[in-house]
Amino acid sequence: MKVTLNVWRQEGPHREGRMVRYENVDVDPHMSFLEMLDQLNERLILQGEEAIAFDHDCREGICGACGVMIDGQAHGPLPETTTCQLHMRQFKDGDEIHIEPWRAGAFPVVKDLVVDRSAFDRVIQAGGFISVNTGSAPDANLVPVEKKIADSAMDAATCIGCGACVAQCPNGAAQLFTSAKVAHLGMLPQGQPERWGRAAGMVGQMEEESFGSCTNFTECEAVCPKGISVDFIAQMNRDFLKAKLRSS
Amino acid sequence: MNLDAKIPSGSVEEKWDKHRFQMKLVNPANKRKFEIIVVGSGLAGGSASATLAELGYNVKCFCFQDSPRRAHSIAAQGGINAAKNYQNDGDSIYRLFYDTVKGGDFRSREANVHRLAQVSVNIIDQCVAQGVPFAREYGGLLDNRSFGGAQVSRTFYARGQTGQQLLLGAYSALERQIAGGKVKMFSRTEMLDVVVVDGRARGIVTRDLISGKVESHSADAVVLATGGYSNVFYLSTNAKGCNVTAAWRAARRGALFANPCYTQIHPTCIPASGDYQSKLTLMSESLRNDGRIWVPKSVEDKGKLASQIPESDRDYYLERKYPSFGNLVPRDVASRNAKQVVDEGRGVGPTEVGVYLDFADAIRRDGKASIEARYGNLFEMYERITGEDPYSVAMRIYPAPHYTMGGLWVDYNLMTNVDGLYAIGEANFSDHGANRLGASALMQGLADGYFVLPYTIGDYLARHLGEGVLSAEDPAFKAAEQEVRQRTERLLSIGGKRTVDSFHRELGRICWEACGMSRNKKGLEEAIQRIPELHEEFWQNVNVTGGGESFNQSLEKAGRAVDFFELAEVMCRDALHREESCGGHFREEHQTPEGEALRNDEDFSYVAAWEARGSGETPILHKEPLEFENVKPSQRSYK
Numbered sequence: 001m002k003v004t005l006n007v008w009r010q011e012g013p014h015r016e017g018r019m020v021r022y023e024n025v026d027v028d029p030h031m032s033f034l035e036m037l038d039q040l041n042e043r044l045i046l047q048g049e050e051a052i053a054f055d056h057d058c059r060e061g062i063c064g065a066c067g068v069m070i071d072g073q074a075h076g077p078l079p080e081t082t083t084c085q086l087h088m089r090q091f092k093d094g095d096e097i098h099i100e101p102w103r104a105g106a107f108p109v110v111k112d113l114v115v116d117r118s119a120f121d122r123v124i125q126a127g128g129f130i131s132v133n134t135g136s137a138p139d140a141n142l143v144p145v146e147k148k149i150a151d152s153a154m155d156a157a158t159c160i161g162c163g164a165c166v167a168q169c170p171n172g173a174a175q176l177f178t179s180a181k182v183a184h185l186g187m188l189p190q191g192q193p194e195r196w197g198r199a200a201g202m203v204g205q206m207e208e209e210s211f212g213s214c215t216n217f218t219e220c221e222a223v224c225p226k227g228i229s230v231d232f233i234a235q236m237n238r239d240f241l242k243a244k245l246r247s248s
Numbered sequence: 249m250n251l252d253a254k255i256p257s258g259s260v261e262e263k264w265d266k267h268r269f270q271m272k273l274v275n276p277a278n279k280r281k282f283e284i285i286v287v288g289s290g291l292a293g294g295s296a297s298a299t300l301a302e303l304g305y306n307v308k309c310f311c312f313q314d315s316p317r318r319a320h321s322i323a324a325q326g327g328i329n330a331a332k333n334y335q336n337d338g339d340s341i342y343r344l345f346y347d348t349v350k351g352g353d354f355r356s357r358e359a360n361v362h363r364l365a366q367v368s369v370n371i372i373d374q375c376v377a378q379g380v381p382f383a384r385e386y387g388g389l390l391d392n393r394s395f396g397g398a399q400v401s402r403t404f405y406a407r408g409q410t411g412q413q414l415l416l417g418a419y420s421a422l423e424r425q426i427a428g429g430k431v432k433m434f435s436r437t438e439m440l441d442v443v444v445v446d447g448r449a450r451g452i453v454t455r456d457l458i459s460g461k462v463e464s465h466s467a468d469a470v471v472l473a474t475g476g477y478s479n480v481f482y483l484s485t486n487a488k489g490c491n492v493t494a495a496w497r498a499a500r501r502g503a504l505f506a507n508p509c510y511t512q513i514h515p516t517c518i519p520a521s522g523d524y525q526s527k528l529t530l531m532s533e534s535l536r537n538d539g540r541i542w543v544p545k546s547v548e549d550k551g552k553l554a555s556q557i558p559e560s561d562r563d564y565y566l567e568r569k570y571p572s573f574g575n576l577v578p579r580d581v582a583s584r585n586a587k588q589v590v591d592e593g594r595g596v597g598p599t600e601v602g603v604y605l606d607f608a609d610a611i612r613r614d615g616k617a618s619i620e621a622r623y624g625n626l627f628e629m630y631e632r633i634t635g636e637d638p639y640s641v642a643m644r645i646y647p648a649p650h651y652t653m654g655g656l657w658v659d660y661n662l663m664t665n666v667d668g669l670y671a672i673g674e675a676n677f678s679d680h681g682a683n684r685l686g687a688s689a690l691m692q693g694l695a696d697g698y699f700v701l702p703y704t705i706g707d708y709l710a711r712h713l714g715e716g717v718l719s720a721e722d723p724a725f726k727a728a729e730q731e732v733r734q735r736t737e738r739l740l741s742i743g744g745k746r747t748v749d750s751f752h753r754e755l756g757r758i759c760w761e762a763c764g765m766s767r768n769k770k771g772l773e774e775a776i777q778r779i780p781e782l783h784e785e786f787w788q789n790v791n792v793t794g795g796g797e798s799f800n801q802s803l804e805k806a807g808r809a810v811d812f813f814e815l816a817e818v819m820c821r822d823a824l825h826r827e828e829s830c831g832g833h834f835r836e837e838h839q840t841p842e843g844e845a846l847r848n849d850e851d852f853s854y855v856a857a858w859e860a861r862g863s864g865e866t867p868i869l870h871k872e873p874l875e876f877e878n879v880k881p882s883q884r885s886y887k
Contacts, residue, residue, distance in 0.1 A: 012798065028733040030635065038526055038749070041802075045747045050794040051802050055314060057487040059630075062412055063318045081632060089635050110458060111799040120434065121315050125427035129420035130379045134299040134698045135370070137377035141334060144388025154381040154406060157413060161317055185379050196702045 001027055005040065005156035007052055010109050013116075017109065019098070031075065034066065035061060036088055037099075051114040058174045061225060064160030067167070068101040068113050074223040075165035082162065082225040093239040101166035105210035106171040106174065117163050119209040127201035128181045130190050143189050156184035158226040165220035165228075171212030176220035178206045179236035180228050187237055195237060196246055199239035251504075251857060251872040254659040255359045260345075260878050264363040267660070268703055272710035274486075276530060279304035282709050283717055285452055285467040286310070287439045287494050289524065290319030291690060292673025293473030294418035295697030301430035302421075303702060308465055310434045310454060312489055312804075317419045317590055320475055322485040324411025325532050327395055327403035328690040330368040335392050339364045339400040340860050346879055348688060349396060353831035353847065354881040355510070355855075357874065359660060360678045366367035367699040368691050372404055374698055375597065378417040384408050396533070396686025397576060403687045408532060408625055414690055418697070439494045440735075440805065441728045442470060442669065443718075444501045449669035450718040453728045455736075457804065460797035461508075462732050464715040464725035469668045471701065472498060473693075476652035476674040478511065480812045480819065482756025484649035485517060485530040495656050495675050496811040496860075503664040504857035504870060505656035506677035511685055512832045513765050515582035517762065518633055519602035528648040529633060536575045536582070538610040538619065539643065541566050542605050548594065553605055554642040565589055573752040578884075580683060580765075580832055580845070583647035587765045590646070590840065603645040611639065647765060651689060653680040653832065654822075657857040657872070661704035662696060665857075668708060672696035677855070682831025708788035710887075736796045739806045744789030748805045751786045754811065755779065759816050763823050768836040771842050772824040776817060778866045783813040818858050825869065828852045834841020849881050 003025050010017030027036050034056050041051035057065040061082040068083055070076035076086045091097065099113065108117040121135035145153075157180070165176035182199050191198070216235060221230045250522075256267040274282070274589055284295045284303050289311040313319060331344040346363040349356060376390070382404050383391040395403035398566040412859040425431040434454065438666065441453040443464070444777050451466035477492035478484035498504045516535055517528045544550065544660050545563045567574045595601050616639060620627070627638045634644070656664050656671035658678055663670050673693040680688065718724070762775035786809065794800040829838045829845035830852070838846045855872040 026263060028522055028524060031524050031634075032526070035524045035526050039524055042747050042749060045791055045793050045802060046745070048743075048791070048793060050800075053799055053801055057313060057318055057489045058320065058323045060323055060529055062409065063313075063320070063322050063487060065313065065318050078632075085629075085632055087633065087635065114799065115313060121317075121423060121426075121433075121435075124420065124423045130377065131424060132374070132377040132421075133302045134295075134374055134421075134702070137370075137373040140332070140376040140382075141389050142371045143386055146388055147384050147386050149382040150381055150388075153379075154383075154413075157381050157406075158409065160412070161315065183447040184381070186312050188379050188381070190377055241559065 001029065003027055003094070004092060004096040006096065006098045007113070009052065009112050012111055013108050029087070032059070032084060033070070033086040033088065033223045044202045055114050056084055061085040062160060064162040065163045067102060069103065069167060071098050074102070075166040075225055080225055081229045087111055095183050098158045102163050104172035105212065106172060107163060107166065107183070113221045119211070120161050120163065122209065123174065123178055123202055124181065125151035126205035127194065128185070130185060131194060145189060147188050153187045154185050156180045156187070156228065156232055159228055160226060162225065164223045164225060166170045166211065168219045168223040169212065170217055170219065171215060173214045174206050174209070174211040175214040175236070176204050176224060176228060176230065177232045179232040182236040182239060183232040195239065196243035199236060200243040200247070203236070203240045249665070249859070251665065251870050251871050252659065253357065254661060255357070256660065260358055260362045262612055263359050264366055271703060271707035274706045274710045274713070276304055278713055280305065280306065283308065283467040284469050284471065284705065285465055286471045286473060287452065288319065288473035288475065288673070288675070289316030289473060290321035290473060290695030292675070292697040293471070294319065294415065294422045295694050296471060296473060296672060296701050297431050298418060298421035298425050299698050299702045300705070301373055301425035301428070307425070307431045308434065308467065309431055310437050310439055310459060312436065312438045314436055316422055316433060316435065317416060318416060320490050321415045321690065323413045323487065325408045325530070327393065327405035327410045327687040328371070328414065329395070329402050329687045330372045330404060330691065331365050331402060331700050332369055332372060334390060335401045337400045339402050343400065344368060344402065348679070348685060349681070349813055349879040351683055351685040353683050353884065354681065354853070354876060355507070355830055355851065355874065356679055356681030358876060358878055364679050364692060364695050367695045370699055371691065371694045375414060375417050378421060380406065380417040397578060398685070411690060414581055414694065415756065418694070431676065440497060440732045440807065442498050442501050443723045443724050443728050444666055445718060448667040451720065451725065453725065455732065458799050460795070460800070464728050464729055466720045466725065468712060468717055469670065469705055471670040471672060472656065472675050473697065474673045474675045476655065477812070477815055478652055480756070480816050481649040482753050483525060483528050485514060485528050488527060491808040491811065492810050492815045493811045495671070496815050498656060498664065498666070498669060499860040500857050500862070502667065503656040503666045503669060504859055505654070505818060506824065506855050506857045507654035508819040508858065509705070509763065509826060509833050510653035510831060511649060511680045512579065512651040512653060513583040514645045515579050515647045516645045517648035519597055519599060519629060519644050519646040521599070521634070529629070530648065530650060531630065531645070533579070535605060535623060535626060538622065539575065539605040539607050540564055540609055541575050541603055541605055542595055543589045546850040547593045550600065552642040554596070555607065577756050580834065583765050584834060586647055597644045602646045604642040605645045606642040607638060608642065612852060614619065632855065650729050650762070651684055653677065653682060653684055657855065662708065663704070663708065667671065668703065670701060672701050682833055701876060716818055735807065736803065739790070739792050739803060740796055742787065742790050742792065744791045746789050746791065748790055748792065748802060748809050751782065751790060752805070752809045755782060755809070755816055756780070756815060759819070763820050766834045766836055768825045772820050775820045776824065779813060779817045779820065783863050786810070814860065814863050817863065818860055821867060822858060824883060826852055826856065845881070
């Protein structure tokens with residue numbers, strides 16, 4: 001089958017970008033979406049043109065490197081599926097597909113479909129950890145953790161940090177990402193000593209970056225490839241409020 | 249060259265403790281005077297960077313990904329071993345040590361493996377304290393499972409994402425140190441050379457992948473934690489960015505590369521669907537607990553659907569050949585047998601390169617719900633990739649390169665033969681011998697990074713107190729930078745007619761055919777001739793578009809391909825010279841009458857450490873003899 005692609009091309013962060021149309025792109029229905037881009041890139045290189053830049057690595061849906069807007073939807077039409085796990089059988093012959101980078105103030109474009117997500121790392125630096133130096137840990141079974149809590153912490157911890165939540169949010173907010181980490185550590189007994197400082201620190205950093213505010217569109221949950229629930233945002237807001245009350 | 253592994257004296261149980269006492273210490277006030285470079289931010293590099301910074305050293309950590317959280321350790325599914333004996337089923341440090349030496353087919357170093365088993369218990373404590381959400385039982389304590397044919401339940405896991413959770417633990421510890429100013433993080437930065445002056449590593453040369461800027465970084469010691477080289481086969485389960493460049497650049501500067509022919513092929517991967525295939529996806533081998541592996545008995549049934557082939561015309565070849573282990577034979581045995589039936593023309597699926605893994609009997613026996621509870625997420629993944637529903641149609645699988653046991657030669661202190669240059673995690677060769685057991689890769693990466701390197705590196709640094717780092721303006725750095733720039737310019741100036749991927753694919757095919765699941769003299773000799781020819785053609789005919797002073801993924805790939813070419817040649821030479829079969833290395837000339845691997849302990853009980861001299865130049869072989877004082881070499885049998 002053949003498709004037509006409209007791909008965002010932008011040479012660098014401070015250069016003007018534009019949509020470029022690629023017609024007659026040959027695809028096999030069993031190909032992955034990124035393999036389609038690989039193949040288009042092979043064609044471009046042989047024509048002496050520069051390949052389309054896009055982030056990707058594991059291609060198994062776990063590293064969080066890949067992610068583009070496909071016809072306006074982060075990671076494309078399949079629920080709970082990263083861009084790399086999307087296959088062309090989800091499209092049909094003659095389709096016209098629009099591919100853009102994540103669109104968010106906090107994620108400046110590096111080149112073409114590649115964006116800078118280092119704001120996420122800085123949010124983690126502001127408290128997304130438990131301060132335990134190597135060697136100082138007690139026996140792993142010393143503190144039992146209720147299974148329900150351990151499972152719920154795991155649900156939050158599955159976040160792959162891809163940034164789809166921010167990209168899809170009309171405000172470009174990072175609440176789902178931040179809350180997943182705040183909740184994961186805040187639920188576990190090991191995370192209690194730093195619980196309030198963590199919530200305050202991470203939310204504070206999130207606000208310092210160019211993320212927008214959360215106004216409960218919940219688009220983030222709809223596009224999250226790991227199905228992370230917006231309930232964690234409520235949990236984070238409670239912890240943040242309590243942290244503020246404690247400090248005042 | 250005298251290869252001294254520096255294994256401490258004494259019984260295997262007391263070596264590490266004794267060594268820890270004998271090593272020199274660096275006092276806290278002096279630690280802050282040292283600079284350490286860590287290349288790679290996966291389980292080994294991330295944990296090492298964080299731990300070294302906690303101790304007070306100044307660390308620079310480099311990764312090519314956009315964030316240290318994305319290193320390929322993240323993709324590990326199954327779990328991590330530790331000799332905790334929480335299940336009271338007879339596990340112990342000695343048993344984990346014994347299983348690992350035996351599983352490695354008696355080609356690893358006893359002293360290293362015992363230390364690995366010793367610190368395995370500390371890893372779990374550390375990870376739990378960091379908040380890694382391991383699976384738990386209803387009583388709130390940690391759950392374990394048996395993995396990869398082990399007779400005890402010593403594997404800790406976090407759903408099917410153990411690698412991700414462990415990496416996020418190490419990453420959080422690393423980010424904490426970045427926030428504290430003790431680690432300077434360089435993301436999207438690739439190491440392109442290591443600078444060695446008078447036999448001692450003094451720093452590295454990097455390229456900023458966004459700006460293209462080539463820079464020097466000097467340090468008192470350099471640690472490579474840059475993973476394995478499975479992508480030499482082009483198609484593997486490794487992430488697309490995984491590469492051998494850092495390790496190979498070190499090899500070109502004099503570090504020996506050990507046992508490159510020890511590569512592990514994982515039996516349960518989703519088969520390639522076409523020529524455009526960019527990577528292969530692994531599915532947990534736990535599927536073999538309930539799935540039955542088969543192909544048609546007759547070549548004439550080729551092309552038929554599984555449902556059209558009656559029970560009597562199916563060959564459940566593993567159950568037939570290995571009645572006691574059946575579908576649960578070790579990875580290498582399962583993989584080789586799949587290749588054999590495909591080579592006989594009995595492969596299944598559109599490409600005929602695959603075998604069935606059939607759950608029909610398990611579903612009939614236990615019900616669909618119970619199979620779904622066990623493997624639901626794997627079945628979903630399979631359906632997403634292939635478009636087929638494995639509840640109603642037999643799954644298709646085929647082996648794929650997955651892990652490399654070979655790597656940079658290191659001594660007991662994890663230092664390469666180049667002074668001050670260390671290699672940890674999958675990048676070194678040390679602990680898995682010729683074959684790695686399931687759930688042991690995560691264990692080794694974290695053991696090296698959290699609990700081994702931070703001690704041993706102190707002993708080296710203490711001896712260099714007060715010397716200071718070499719200036720990054722030193723001519724040695726400038727010369728290395730110049731070489732890096734020239735290589736980049738040369739790659740960009742060829743303007744040929746083939747893409748990097750087309751060359752890499754062809755190289756991968758050559759390696760897979762000659763040096764994959766089974767190897768023979770003729771095939772290897774042909775590959776050793778063909779690889780340099782293809783490499784030569786690459787330099788004449790590759791086309792790398794774009795520039796050197798901007799973000800250019802084609803250029804990144806080109807540089808990595810060059811190093812894969814050189815490594816591939818040495819890998820094939822290693823496989824050719826090792827006239828025996830052991831672990832992941834199966835030489836067709838060396839098998840028992842039943843077709844099993846036949847080791848030759850008398851002549852090959854050594855580590856083959858190669859001194860690389862560049863494309864087309866014969867590398868020089870150095871040998872480190874292996875001695876087994878505790879675990880007596882025996883023949884594996886799965887009949």
